[in-house]
Amino acid sequence: MKEGSVRAVERAKRILKTFTRDDYKLSLSEIAERSGLPVTTTLRLIRTLEELDLLKLNEDKTYSLGNQVYLLGSIAKAHFRPQQVIYPYMKTIRDQTKEAVSLYGVENEERVCFEHVESLLTMRCVMRVGDRAPLWAGAGGKALLAFLGEDAIEREIAKAHPITPTTIYKREELLRNLAEIRVLGYAISWGEREEGIFSIAVPIFDRHGKILFSFSVAGPATRFTEEIGMSLIPEIQRMCEEITMQL
Incomplete structure (x- = not known):
C-alpha cells in the first residue's frame, strides 16, 4: 500500500x-x-x-x-470476548513480576477464574480457568464483592467462616474491609484462602460503573511481598482504566 x-x-x-x-x-x-x-x-x-x-x-x-x-x-x-482485551495486560504484569496473574468474575454468587497466566517460577500459585471460590475471602473475590451492592454483601457475609487463621469473616470487620476496598480501589489478602500466599486485586468496571472483573496477582508471601504487591497497584489501576475504555 x-x-x-x-x-x-x-x-x-x-x-x-x-x-x-x-x-x-x-x-x-x-x-x-x-x-x-x-x-x-x-x-x-x-x-x-x-x-x-x-x-x-x-x-x-x-x-x-x-x-x-x-x-x-x-x-x-457477537464474537467479542473481554479476555481478548485483558490478556495482554495480564501477560505484561506476569512477565514483569514472574508471578501468577488471574482474571476473576462472578457466576452463581461465586468467584470464578475466567483467565489465568501462569507464574514463570517453580514455586507458584496453582489456578485453572473455571476454578471457583467464595467471594468473601481473598483479594480477587472481595475486589468483586465490594461493588456488588448491599444485598449481595449481606448474603456473602452470612456464608463467611474461617478458612485460615487470617480469614476476615466476622460481620463488622468484613464490612469495614469491603468499605475500605471501595475507597481505595483495590483489595489485598494475606493468606485468607491459602496460608503463605499474598495477593492483590483491582476491580474492572464497564463504562457505566458496573463491576465486571477483578485483576489479581498472587504469589508466595516470602517472595511476593506486600511491598512488591503494593508497588504494582498504581500501574494495574491504570491498566484497568484502559481496559474499561476498550470494553
Missing part, C-alpha cells in the same frame, strides 16, 4: 473516532476540529466515507455514523 493511501486510512480513522455515544451527530467544522484536519481535507474524506456507507449526511447538515459501521460493530460484538 502506498504511503499516501496509508495516510488517508489513518485520517479516515481519526474522523470516525470523533463520534462518541453522546456526540453521535457532528457538523463538518466539529469533525475537522476534533480530528485536527483541515476543513477541505475533512470534507474530501467525509464524501468518500459517505460513498462507503461509513458516514451519512443528515437533514440538518450534520453527519453521523453510517449503516456499515453498525453492521461491522454488531459482527465484532
Whole structure:
C-alpha cells in the first residue's frame, strides 16, 4: 500500500473516532476540529466515507455514523470476548513480576477464574480457568464483592467462616474491609484462602460503573511481598482504566 493511501486510512480513522455515544451527530467544522484536519481535507474524506456507507449526511447538515459501521460493530460484538482485551495486560504484569496473574468474575454468587497466566517460577500459585471460590475471602473475590451492592454483601457475609487463621469473616470487620476496598480501589489478602500466599486485586468496571472483573496477582508471601504487591497497584489501576475504555 502506498504511503499516501496509508495516510488517508489513518485520517479516515481519526474522523470516525470523533463520534462518541453522546456526540453521535457532528457538523463538518466539529469533525475537522476534533480530528485536527483541515476543513477541505475533512470534507474530501467525509464524501468518500459517505460513498462507503461509513458516514451519512443528515437533514440538518450534520453527519453521523453510517449503516456499515453498525453492521461491522454488531459482527465484532457477537464474537467479542473481554479476555481478548485483558490478556495482554495480564501477560505484561506476569512477565514483569514472574508471578501468577488471574482474571476473576462472578457466576452463581461465586468467584470464578475466567483467565489465568501462569507464574514463570517453580514455586507458584496453582489456578485453572473455571476454578471457583467464595467471594468473601481473598483479594480477587472481595475486589468483586465490594461493588456488588448491599444485598449481595449481606448474603456473602452470612456464608463467611474461617478458612485460615487470617480469614476476615466476622460481620463488622468484613464490612469495614469491603468499605475500605471501595475507597481505595483495590483489595489485598494475606493468606485468607491459602496460608503463605499474598495477593492483590483491582476491580474492572464497564463504562457505566458496573463491576465486571477483578485483576489479581498472587504469589508466595516470602517472595511476593506486600511491598512488591503494593508497588504494582498504581500501574494495574491504570491498566484497568484502559481496559474499561476498550470494553
